[in-house]
Amino acid sequence: MKKLTTLDSLSRMANTLRRDVVTMLAEAGSGHTAGPLGLADIAAAMYFNVLNIDPRRKNDPDRDRLFVSCGHTAPIWYAALARAGFFPVEELKTLRKLGSRLQGHIDRLTVPGVESTAASLGQGLSIAAGCAYAAAMDGKNYQTYCVVSDGEHDEGSTWEAVNFAGYYKLQHLTAIVDRNNIQIDGPTEKVMGKEPLRERYEAFGWHVIEIDGHNIEQIIDACQEARAIGEKPVCLIAHTIPGKGVDFMEGDYRWHGVAPGGLDTEKAPPKNKQLEAALRQLHY
Amino acid sequence: MLTKESHLKRNIFGKDIEMAPTRDGYGIGLVEVAEKNVNVVALSADLTESTRAAKFRDLYPDRFIQMGVAEQNMVTVAVGLALQGKIPFVSTYAVFSPGRTWDQIRISVCYNNANVKLAGHHAGLSVGPDGATHQALEDLALTRVLPRLTVLAPCDAEEARKATHAAAAIKGPVYLRFSREKSPVFTTAQTPFTVGKARVLHDGKDAVIIACGPLVYEALVAADRLVEKGISVRVINMASIKPMDEETVERAARECRAVVTAEEHQVAGGLGGAVAETLARSYPVPVEMVGMRDSFGESGQPEELWRKYRLNAAAMVDAVIKVIKRKH
Numbered sequence: 001m002k003k004l005t006t007l008d009s010l011s012r013m014a015n016t017l018r019r020d021v022v023t024m025l026a027e028a029g030s031g032h033t034a035g036p037l038g039l040a041d042i043a044a045a046m047y048f049n050v051l052n053i054d055p056r057r058k059n060d061p062d063r064d065r066l067f068v069s070c071g072h073t074a075p076i077w078y079a080a081l082a083r084a085g086f087f088p089v090e091e092l093k094t095l096r097k098l099g100s101r102l103q104g105h106i107d108r109l110t111v112p113g114v115e116s117t118a119a120s121l122g123q124g125l126s127i128a129a130g131c132a133y134a135a136a137m138d139g140k141n142y143q144t145y146c147v148v149s150d151g152e153h154d155e156g157s158t159w160e161a162v163n164f165a166g167y168y169k170l171q172h173l174t175a176i177v178d179r180n181n182i183q184i185d186g187p188t189e190k191v192m193g194k195e196p197l198r199e200r201y202e203a204f205g206w207h208v209i210e211i212d213g214h215n216i217e218q219i220i221d222a223c224q225e226a227r228a229i230g231e232k233p234v235c236l237i238a239h240t241i242p243g244k245g246v247d248f249m250e251g252d253y254r255w256h257g258v259a260p261g262g263l264d265t266e267k268a269p270p271k272n273k274q275l276e277a278a279l280r281q282l283h284y
Numbered sequence: 285m286l287t288k289e290s291h292l293k294r295n296i297f298g299k300d301i302e303m304a305p306t307r308d309g310y311g312i313g314l315v316e317v318a319e320k321n322v323n324v325v326a327l328s329a330d331l332t333e334s335t336r337a338a339k340f341r342d343l344y345p346d347r348f349i350q351m352g353v354a355e356q357n358m359v360t361v362a363v364g365l366a367l368q369g370k371i372p373f374v375s376t377y378a379v380f381s382p383g384r385t386w387d388q389i390r391i392s393v394c395y396n397n398a399n400v401k402l403a404g405h406h407a408g409l410s411v412g413p414d415g416a417t418h419q420a421l422e423d424l425a426l427t428r429v430l431p432r433l434t435v436l437a438p439c440d441a442e443e444a445r446k447a448t449h450a451a452a453a454i455k456g457p458v459y460l461r462f463s464r465e466k467s468p469v470f471t472t473a474q475t476p477f478t479v480g481k482a483r484v485l486h487d488g489k490d491a492v493i494i495a496c497g498p499l500v501y502e503a504l505v506a507a508d509r510l511v512e513k514g515i516s517v518r519v520i521n522m523a524s525i526k527p528m529d530e531e532t533v534e535r536a537a538r539e540c541r542a543v544v545t546a547e548e549h550q551v552a553g554g555l556g557g558a559v560a561e562t563l564a565r566s567y568p569v570p571v572e573m574v575g576m577r578d579s580f581g582e583s584g585q586p587e588e589l590w591r592k593y594r595l596n597a598a599a600m601v602d603a604v605i606k607v608i609k610r611k612h
Contacts, residue, residue, distance in 0.1 A: 067364075107395075108367075108396055108397075109396070109397055115367065116363065116364075116367060116392070116396060117391065117392065117395055117396035118391075118392075119391055120387050120388075120390075120391050120392075122356075123356075123360045123363075123387075123388055123391065123392050124360075126356070126357045126359075126360030126361050126363075126364065126388075126392075127360050127361070127363045127364040127367070127392060128364060129357075129361055129364060130360065130361035130362060130363060130364020130365040130366075130367075130368075130372075131364040131365070131367060131368055132364075133349065133361065133364070133365060134364065134365045134368035134369070134370055135368070137325075137346070137347070137370075138368075156356075157356040157357060157360070157388075160354040160356060160357035161357050161360070161361075163352075163354070163357075164351070164352075164354070164357055164361065167352075
């Protein structure tokens, strides 16, 4: 697969993915908006630069693996996979519809390029750790990435996975924590404490790098650093803004699980104008 | 009469019959499948000896993963291994997995169709002195409702060995149910075992006992005793809980017209429930269920518990007499 090498082209791709996300969600009439918009720069950086993958060789044993633990962020990953050539872009508009391959939450069996099904929180990092363990057993050098939401650090099973990966020094494992500070019931620290997140990971034997999750250069550099660290798993705490790119959604936790056109807020335009307004802002 | 084609041991009611827990058959089978296939790996949550994964660990240390007391992570790490081509066997007590790990099994194993083999140990009341907390009496109900999951409950150590081989050969998730306590090893290497097939071990026409796990032997004892009373009882080993051999169940109902189910499990949702569901759809006849009736177990010796909770041959004799009286 041909990589995008300039920051400008990657930024444009992130913007395209955001447009895909709001369009497909508005068409579906339900789904999660804030998280996927906040992850667009990470998705663009990973699928169009960092990952060693090729849609023509989906099952290449030496490919990099990107797992997603927070299955509700499906729209951004579907958009990235489609734009990367894993399936037709036109199919994005079938999201959440009867008979569609694009299920509401990420489905490995139906969507080409998806490494594992995900939905119930607190499971994906374990799956990624199992993958990294298998790579170590087989002497493979591919990198295993796992995108984890900050909210799912409430799950005890997430910490079982963190402990396991640290204990076995799974050096080819990189967790990318989407630190967007929101979850369904409100700001993360109000719902249940996650801090000090960096120190928690470090205490379990991980190397931690904090980055701006909207700075594509930082994302790429951190992934390269993570690959080079060796000896231990690496956690990239990516600080992101939920709803990034759409001013009436940015930072507002109420857009966590609502599609454009589905919520009245003080800042938002009328429901029937929300998609149009979002797309206008995402014009490049 | 014992059926010839089941190739059971001779003199299975003799005092010198070999005794072994079904978990021993798992331990032997695990090593055998590991020898044949380098992709077989084993995971244990700090219960390696008692789940009989120790021999595998000693022979194949590089393919054994100690997971600590973290069952949820164990199941999902196994998914990650399976997605990369490994065939992970996950061993712990059934009360913990599927007990604690049902969400992981539902989504990450079954919905994901990951090639994970779940070994649930210490199932049934015969766990004994450890008491109700460790006696899994609900695991069949938890597993048999999950799409894509094969559910096997072998009747003795030899069949447990075969079930372990069968699990490795299946491409997809499998749940295996094992007991802690020794029970008679009455099948042989020649006894057929096929996933999805029930086996008639004892011929009869007045009633049929459909059993799984160590209670299959008790069912044979009950059938033998009933011969003296002039009652002819068929005994079916239903090791394959899912897929269930509905054809054999229906034929037995048509020919015997009275059914008794027997399991070390809650009758609700277990083998009793599964057989009743099948018969309600195909050929309804009176059914009596030997099993746990909406209660937990308690500490005690396995035999004492079976007697108190009516899970033994004597209970099955009574159930057969009762069900025959209810015949249409």
